[in-house]
Amino acid sequence: MQKLYFLGGGNMCQAIVSGLIKTPRFDITVIESHADKRQYLQDAYGVAVAESLPSLHAEDVLLLAVKPQDMAQALSDARSNGALILSIAAGLDTQTLAAMAGNERVIRIMPNTPAQVGLGVAGLYAPAHIAQSDKDIATQIMQSVGAVHWLDVETQMHAITGVSGSGPAYVFYLLEALAQAAQQQGFDVETARELSLATFKGAVTLAEQSGLPFAQLQQNVTSKGGTTFAAISALEAAQVAQGIEQGVAACVARSEEMQQQLSQA
Incomplete structure (x- = not known):
């Protein structure tokens, strides 16, 4: 069984682990510096835990799940020895990651939080020198928690961050807005929440099953x-669609800015 190490035991690590343990394919170890979190990970998911990363082998997989600004420090003592490296850190391009890890066998992944319920969307990018077998491993890992989309060029990582990486936050924003509007019309908090969730869920399901353009x-x-x-006319007058476009564009611009800052650090 292939060894898979997670460096960092946060929410996204836990989401991916929860999907992987349903159909065991990897021997999983989570590297986490906090003792209480290590105990939780072991109890909740039945995986091995450790305080520090051991010396790896070329057949191993290392998934980087620490914050981008902490990545250099987290990898400072790592000995990857040619292992396949997967990174879910925003803003760190493959060239920067390869330099930090001393290993050019790097694939980038942009997941999103619905991975926690098996309905995530992940954008993946691999440089041209990465073998198809390595890409297959990355696909298998991320398909355990949702859909996978391979990108042709690395700059598209910014775009998929703006659309699906940060996209759940836009949906939650709209859910909150609809729930607030329902309360203004006299519904209590719980009913407003139920109506908003059911309306979004029903509309998405209808869109999926019909196949019609939105x-x-x-x-x-x-x-x-x-x-x-009358409702759509009011939304158009408020330029809601343009606001969403501007939000996505702002997210993409910030992703590009973060990459520039982190590559110069």
Whole structure:
């Protein structure tokens, strides 16, 4: 069984581990500096834990799950010895990661938080020299917690960060807005939450099953002069769609800025 080491035992590490243990394929060890978290990881997921990373072998896999600003320090004593390195850290490109790890066998991954319930979306990028077998390993790991999309060029990591990496936050923002609007119309907090969740879930399921363009689905429930028409007209007047576009663009720009800052650090 192939050894898979997680460097950092935070939420995204736990999400991926929770998917992997359902169909055991890897011998998992989580490296975590905090003793209480190591105990929790061992109890909750039944995986091995350790305080520091051992010397690795070329057939091993190391998944980097520490904060970008802490990566250089976390890898300062690492001996990867040609092991496959996967990184879920935002803003650190493959060239910078390879320099930090002393190993060019690096694949980048941009996951998102719905991985915690097996419905994540992950964007992956590998430089041209990475073997297909290594890409297959990365695919297998991330498919355990959701969908996988391979990117052609590394700069697309910024775009997928703006769309799906940070995307759940946009959905939660809209859920909160709809729930607040429901409360303004007289519903209590719990009912407003239930109505908002059910409405989003039903709409997404309908969109998935119908296969129709999103715009067409909207038009199907927007009769001219009707109640939905009034609502959509108000949203258009408030330029909600343009606001979402601007939000995604701001996220992409910040991702690009972070990469520049981290590569110069």
